[in-house]
Amino acid sequence: MQTQSLASQLLKKTLSDYIDESFLFVDPITNADLSDHCFSNSDTWLFKEMSCNGNQAYLWPTKPNKHYKNVVLFLPKSKEKAIWLVEQLKSFLPTKTIIYFVGENKGGIKSSAKLFANHLDKITKVASGKHCVLLRGELNDTQAQPYHFVESNYDVKGKTVKVASLPGVFSHKELDHGTQLLLENLPANISGKVLDFACGCGVIGSFIKKYHPACEIDLCDIDSLAVESSKQTLKINELVGSVVISDGLMKISSNYQWIFSNPPFHTGIKIDYHISERFIKDCKSVLTSNGRLYIVANRFLKYAQILQDHFNKVDVVAEDNKFKVYCAYNR
Numbered sequence: 234m235q236t237q238s239l240a241s242q243l244l245k246k247t248l249s250d251y252i253d254e255s256f257l258f259v260d261p262i263t264n265a266d267l268s269d270h271c272f273s274n275s276d277t278w279l280f281k282e283m284s285c286n287g288n289q290a291y292l293w294p295t296k297p298n299k300h301y302k303n304v305v306l307f308l309p310k311s312k313e314k315a316i317w318l319v320e321q322l323k324s325f326l327p328t329k330t331i332i333y334f335v336g337e338n339k340g341g342i343k344s345s346a347k348l349f350a351n352h353l354d355k356i357t358k359v360a361s362g363k364h365c366v367l368l369r370g371e372l373n374d375t376q377a378q379p380y381h382f383v384e385s386n387y388d389v390k391g392k393t394v395k396v397a398s399l400p401g402v403f404s405h406k407e408l409d410h411g412t413q414l415l416l417e418n419l420p421a422n423i424s425g426k427v428l429d430f431a432c433g434c435g436v437i438g439s440f441i442k443k444y445h446p447a448c449e450i451d452l453c454d455i456d457s458l459a460v461e462s463s464k465q466t467l468k469i470n471e472l473v474g475s476v477v478i479s480d481g482l483m484k485i486s487s488n489y490q491w492i493f494s495n496p497p498f499h500t501g502i503k504i505d506y507h508i509s510e511r512f513i514k515d516c517k518s519v520l521t522s523n524g525r526l527y528i529v530a531n532r533f534l535k536y537a538q539i540l541q542d543h544f545n546k547v548d549v550v551a552e553d554n555k556f557k558v559y560c561a562y563n564r
């Protein structure tokens with residue numbers, strides 16, 4: 234059970250007497266963030282797979298279809314995504330709509346007034362507490378850019394793959410070093426059904442499908458921007474694969490000979506090992522017998538122990554001064 238983020242606790246303390254159906258909450262951090270009854274009459278615009286107790290929930294790319302008077306934005310980790318979210322709001326809300334934004338001091342909320350200066354007028358601080366700040370402004374009439382995917386070309390020891398991504402998606406504009414190490418050390422004999430878990434912009438799954446075309450590739454991620462980026466990555470590489478939005482392996486019903494992942498260890502800005510622990514444990518029931526799980530992880534993370542707790546045989550197949558690539562065998 235996830236707990237309410239600090240940002241959501243400050244919102245409850247400050248706004249609970251005012252929240253009604255004129256409020257839209259955007260991109261909450263945890264499942265519990267809007268669980269208090271004070272949020273129950275408001276609507277939510279979600280950007281990841283999560284349950285939601287509010288009145289009506291929309292999952293991007295579906296847009297809300299009402300003119301809300303008040304919007305509350307949970308400041309995301311990526312500044313580029315924060316601006317992108319405000320631009321998305323501008324595409325369907327009138328000028329002067331009130332936009333609240335809330336976040337933790339260590340997530341950069343204090344400098345967010347500058348971040349939104351092009352899109353919001355009359356920015357003022359409403360409250361602070363719980364190591365967070367709540368600010369508000371009004372949408373101005375400057376034109377927002379329609380969104381587009383950023384395309385990059387990544388090279389892995391002379392083998393290339395194109396990648397399309399949206400702001401805030403992992404490996405956006407630059408291939409992660411750990412992902413690169415995993416791709417450099419893929420086994421030669423990949424075939425059958427393959428899952429790219431926590432696919433981000435789809436670089437691992439697309440690379441595998443491109444260089445092992447006989448395999449059948451599925452990709453999944455909790456984040457709807459990641460899912461749409463992965464679909465676009467497959468498309469620009471002219472590859473066929475299935476991409477699903479899923480929290481962990483919850484929406485995964487097939488069995489796989491291979492699972493590859495650079496798994497997550499953050500919820501919002503907080504380090505959170507539970508997602509990967511749950512994923513590694515659940516992999517056992519999704520892998521075929523003799524199936525293999527390949528993951529890359531920062532050396533400082535305690536994955537060796539977690540893998541050994543659930544698999545009989547675990548090898549380190551590659552490592553450098555920052556990352557290790559593990560292979561776990563399902564017997």
Ligand SMILES: C[S@@+](CC[C@H](N)C(=O)[O-])C[C@H]1O[C@@H](n2cnc3c(N)ncnc32)[C@H](O)[C@@H]1O
Nearest residue numbers: 403404412431432433454455456480481495497
């Ligand atoms: C380290 S990134 C790896 C992305 C991509 N595979 C790469 O290597 O560039 C981890 C990914 O995990 C996703 N994620 C976080 N929590 C998740 C969860 N509960 N279930 C599925 N995916 C999750 C994030 O959205 C992010 O895209």
